[in-house]
Amino acid sequence: MEAIVTQHLHRRFRKTVAVRDLSFRIEQGEVFGLIGPDGAGKTTTLRMLAGVLNPTSGRAAVLGVDVTKDPEALRQKIGYMPQHFSLYGDLSVLENLTFFAEIYRVPSRERKERIARLLHFAQLRAFADRPAGKLSGGMKKKLGLACALIHAPQLLLLDEPTNGVDPVSRREFWDILAELHLQGVTILITTPYMDEAERCNRVGLMFRGEIIQQGEPEALRRLAPGEMLVLYTTDLAQAEQVLPDFPDYLEHQVYGDRLHIFTPDAQAAKPRLEAFLKTRGIPMQSLYQDEPRLEEAFIHLIRHARLA
Amino acid sequence: MNAVVARALTKKFGDFTAVDHISFKVRPGEIFGFLGPNGSGKTTTIRMLLGLIRPTEGEAQVLGFDIAREPQAIASRIGYMSQKFSLYPDLTVDENLTFYGRAYGLRGRRLARRKEVVLEIIGLSQRRDRITANLAGGWQQRLALGAAILHQPELLFLDEPTAGVDPVSRRDFWRLLYELAARNTTIFVTTHYMDEAEQCHRLAFIHQGQIIAMGPPGQIKRERMQGDVVEILCDRPQIAIQALRQAGIPEVALYGRRIHAAGPGLEERLSALESLLRQAGAGPQTLRIIPPSLEDVFIANVKNSIQ
Numbered sequence: 001m002e003a004i005v006t007q008h009l010h011r012r013f014r015k016t017v018a019v020r021d022l023s024f025r026i027e028q029g030e031v032f033g034l035i036g037p038d039g040a041g042k043t044t045t046l047r048m049l050a051g052v053l054n055p056t057s058g059r060a061a062v063l064g065v066d067v068t069k070d071p072e073a074l075r076q077k078i079g080y081m082p083q084h085f086s087l088y089g090d091l092s093v094l095e096n097l098t099f100f101a102e103i104y105r106v107p108s109r110e111r112k113e114r115i116a117r118l119l120h121f122a123q124l125r126a127f128a129d130r131p132a133g134k135l136s137g138g139m140k141k142k143l144g145l146a147c148a149l150i151h152a153p154q155l156l157l158l159d160e161p162t163n164g165v166d167p168v169s170r171r172e173f174w175d176i177l178a179e180l181h182l183q184g185v186t187i188l189i190t191t192p193y194m195d196e197a198e199r200c201n202r203v204g205l206m207f208r209g210e211i212i213q214q215g216e217p218e219a220l221r222r223l224a225p226g227e228m229l230v231l232y233t234t235d236l237a238q239a240e241q242v243l244p245d246f247p248d249y250l251e252h253q254v255y256g257d258r259l260h261i262f263t264p265d266a267q268a269a270k271p272r273l274e275a276f277l278k279t280r281g282i283p284m285q286s287l288y289q290d291e292p293r294l295e296e297a298f299i300h301l302i303r304h305a306r307l308a
Numbered sequence: 309m310n311a312v313v314a315r316a317l318t319k320k321f322g323d324f325t326a327v328d329h330i331s332f333k334v335r336p337g338e339i340f341g342f343l344g345p346n347g348s349g350k351t352t353t354i355r356m357l358l359g360l361i362r363p364t365e366g367e368a369q370v371l372g373f374d375i376a377r378e379p380q381a382i383a384s385r386i387g388y389m390s391q392k393f394s395l396y397p398d399l400t401v402d403e404n405l406t407f408y409g410r411a412y413g414l415r416g417r418r419l420a421r422r423k424e425v426v427l428e429i430i431g432l433s434q435r436r437d438r439i440t441a442n443l444a445g446g447w448q449q450r451l452a453l454g455a456a457i458l459h460q461p462e463l464l465f466l467d468e469p470t471a472g473v474d475p476v477s478r479r480d481f482w483r484l485l486y487e488l489a490a491r492n493t494t495i496f497v498t499t500h501y502m503d504e505a506e507q508c509h510r511l512a513f514i515h516q517g518q519i520i521a522m523g524p525p526g527q528i529k530r531e532r533m534q535g536d537v538v539e540i541l542c543d544r545p546q547i548a549i550q551a552l553r554q555a556g557i558p559e560v561a562l563y564g565r566r567i568h569a570a571g572p573g574l575e576e577r578l579s580a581l582e583s584l585l586r587q588a589g590a591g592p593q594t595l596r597i598i599p600p601s602l603e604d605v606f607i608a609n610v611k612n613s614i615q
Contacts, residue, residue, distance in 0.1 A: 031564070037474040038445050137346050164471045166345035166500050167606055171561065178562035182546040192474050195502060195603065199563045217564055236486065254483050256339075256507030295475065295503065302476060 003028040003155055003186040004049060008058035011044050018044040020209035021058070026188060026202075028154075031181050033197045034190045036206035037302065042190040043083065045206070046159050049188070050080040063155055076104070079148035080157045085141075089133025093124055093143055096132050097150060104151035114150065122146040122176065138169025145176065156180065158189040162196065174199055194295040205298055207305045217294055224292035225250045225300050227266035229273065231259045232285035242280045246273060253299050260296060309372055311336050311463050311494040312357060316366035319352050326352040328517035329366060334496055336462075339489050341508030342498040343606065349517040350498040351391075354465050357496070358388060371463055384412070387456035387464040391471060394452075397441035401432055401451055404440055405458060412459035422458050430454040430484065446477025453484065457493070464488065466497040470504065482507055502603045513609055520613045525602060532609055533600045535572035538581065541565065543591025551588035552581075559607065570604055 004026040011019040019041040026032045034042045047053040049062055051071030060067045065074045087096050097115045106114060119125045122142040127135065132143060141161055148156065158177075162170045174196065177187060189200070197203045197217060204214040213220060233239045239259060243252055248269045250262040263269040266289040277284050312334035319327040327349040334340040342350050355361045357370055359379025367374065373381045395404050405426065409419045427433040430450040440448060449469065456464060466485075470478045482504065485495055489509075497508065505511055506525045513521040513528070521532045535558075542548050545567055552560045552569050559570035574581065575597050585593050600608075 035475075037476045040474075164468075164500065166348075167343075167502060167603055168345045168610055170500075171603070171607060175561060178549075181562065182549070192478075193501070194475055195601070199561075201564050236490070254486075255479075256482055256486055257509070299476070299479065 001028050002026065002061075003030070004060070004062050004188065006049075006058065006060040009045070009048060009055050009060050010057045011041075011048060011053070012056045017209050019048070019055075022210060024204065024211055024214065026186060028186050029181070029184050030202060031177065031187045031189065031200045033200035033203045034188065034206055034211075035192070035194070035197050035203060035298070040206040041209040042206050043159055046080075046157050046188070046190060047082075050078065050082075050157050051075060052080075076151065077153055078155045078157060079151070079153035081144050081148045081159060081161055083159045083163070085144040085147075087132040087140060087143060087147070090131055092129050092131055093119070093135070094128045096143060096147060100147040100150045106151055114152070118146040118149055121149075121179070123172065136169070138165045138173070141165055141169070141173060142176070145173070149180075153185070155186040156188070158187065160190050160192060163192060170196075194293070194298065197294050203294070205301055207302055212305050213301055220297050221292060221294055222297075223301060224297040225262045226264045227262070228290055228292045228296065229261045229263060229266050229270060229287060230290050231261055231273075231277075231287050232257060233259070233277075234283050234285065238280075239277070239282045242277075242282065246276050248272065251300060251303075253296060260290075260292075262292075262296075262300075309336065310334060310369075311338075312340075312368065312370050312496065314353075314357070314366070314368040317353070317356060317363050317368050318365035319349075319356060319361065320364045325517050327356070327363075330514070330517070330519050331366075332512055332519060332522060334494060335510075336494050337489055337492045338509040339485060339495045339497065339507070341505050341511040342496070342514055343500075343502075343505045343511060344498075344514035345610070348514045350514060351467055353514075354388075354467050354496070354498065358386070358465060359383060384459070385462055387459070387461035389452050389456045389464070389466045389469050391468045395440050395448060395455070397439075399440055400437050401427075401440060401443070402436040404451060405455060408455035409458045414459060422460070426454045426458055429457070429487065444477075446473055446480065449473055449477070449481060450484065453481070457488065461493070463494045463496065466495065468498055468500065470499070470501065478504070502601065502606070506602050513606055515610050515613055518613070520609050521605075529600060529602060529605055533605045534608060534612065535570055536574040537568055537570045537598050537600045537604055538574050538578065538595055539563075539598045540567040540569060540581075540585070540593060540595050542567070542585060542593035544589065547588055548585050548590035548593070551584055551590060555581075555584055558611065559604075568598075568604075570600070570608060 002025045007023050009022040036042055048055050049060055051067045051074040054068055062074055063077050101111050119128055162173055203217055204211040243249055248263040253260045310333045315331050316329045318329050344350050356363050359375050359382050362376055370382045371385050405423050414422055427436055470481055489495055499505055511525050512519045521528050548567055549560050557569045557571045561568050578595055582595055
């Protein structure tokens with residue numbers, strides 16, 4: 001069964017279309033990642049699904065509830081963590097959790113046990129009495145997640161929950177999400193980190209209000225244009241200029257001091273490219289084949305979408 | 309001459325040691341990355357090198373000047389862009405650059421010329437009359453970088469310059485950094501992002517105030533991973549994860565439907581792991597050794613330094 005179904009979901013802010021005719025489905029129990037540049041419509045989509053923003057047109061059902069008809073019923077079933085999740089800085093970790101338990105009307109007999117479980121789960125037990133304002137960035141995010149989980153929702157909407165969080169805390173946060181996933185919770189998460197997309201079951205690439213591609217990370221990686229050669233050169237600018245003249249050239253992308261060059265057959269192209277660069281006087285530190293990552297595929301897809 | 313030389317640089321705040329005897333060199337024209345968790349000492353190190361706070365112990369030279377004795381000489385030769393870059397939102401792009409240019413002592417024709425050059429570099433020539441607040445996040449960040457390079461500094465300190473910027477803009481920003489490095493600007497950058505860390509010429513992992521690994525990213529990945537990463541695809545990941553944790557595998561993480569298990573000597577134990585998972589009832593499975601990511605190496609080094 002689907003946890004989320006949208007049909008022609010559309011949202012305009014005056015003349016700007018933030019989300020355009022969006023139809024997609026998320027299965028129950030999936031971890032679905034929405035990724036895309038700023039302003040692609042990720043946050044607007046999440047806000048509509050959380051029932052805090054009405055669509056201009058179209059429909060969305062979350063856990064079978066129509067988001068515009070019964071936002072209150074929706075709120076009881078889902079956990080929503082917006083980008084700037086407001087914790088009470090002067091309240092302790094424990095008091096914040098109690099406060100959210102109050103808002104979500106968690107029965108008082110269940111409260112104590114549930115809070116204890118979440119403190120343990122979010123690795124915050126040792127910090128129960130610390131004011132939320134004095135937690136590190138990573139711990140604040142974990143507390144935010146714990147608060148969003150206080151009413152044991154079946155579905156989580158997380159808007160860039162790991163943005164600006166250090167690598168160690170980020171991995172801990174994802175380990176918690178993996179735990180929830182294994183318990184059957186559906187998770188829709190937005191992230192600016194390409195490597196996090198790899199931790200999702202499915203990923204949707206959002207651009208200009210539309211999901212332009214979606215699928216399992218492995219499948220999306222295959223959308224990169226052909227095979228990839230990595231070139232290290234000290235003359236990046238010159239290399240970029242002459243590359244399009246190379247007969248087997250499809251596309252290139254710059255990553256710091258290296259170029260990722262796409263070609264139909266990397267093994268066959270490699271010696272030919274070496275010779276080509278030599279005749280053009282381009283210095284070459286190294287040239288080798290590598291597997292394209294999600295990032296290469298996404299940059300390729302977004303470039304195409306921009307030209308369209 | 310090295311752009312930065314630090315010897316046993318240390319900063320204590322009361323009982324807390326924020327930076328603990330770190331030594332490193334940054335070569336001219338290189339992009340040197342500082343990668344570490346929150347509170348690991350990245351910003352404190354930058355603030356010492358900028359001459360804003362004095363080290364408790366140790367010493368450092370920036371562009372040949374001693375940070376404790378000659379902070380003024382350093383200030384005019386370096387550029388600095390902080391986590392929260394401070395642009396004036398109600399001024400235009402051009403006005404912000406004028407403001408920062410004057411702050412650095414640029415006047416008249418020289419200021420006008422430098423503004424043209426910088427606008428060209430950061431790609432904002434067409435948007436010079438736009439109100440800063442109306443620019444997209446990625447453009448604001450480029451403008452902040454422009455403000456930091458107006459006075460042609462030889463060395464640029466960037467403290468998490470791309471936090472909260474989307475992947476496409478981040479790539480454009482790094483492309484810009486490479487152009488600057490190619491023109492011989494040395495860049496010292498702190499970051500949370502692994503993909504950015506991989507783009508540095510050299511990298512230092514910093515944790516609890518200490519440098520726990522340093523070198524070119526490729527070399528760190530080859531030399532500093534104590535152990536192997538195994539990717540496991542199986543029918544019942546939940547059971548598999550439990551079994552792996554019970555068997556004492558240090559790192560077990562779920563990636564979509566795949567499990568990544570990391571630890572020393574896993575390659576030799578591959579068939580043992582296979583039968584362990586079979587006995588636990590994780591169902592049919594495929595296991596293979598995969599190359600560690602920089603993040604895998606980082607996490608493994610952090611955990612080692614804690615023990």
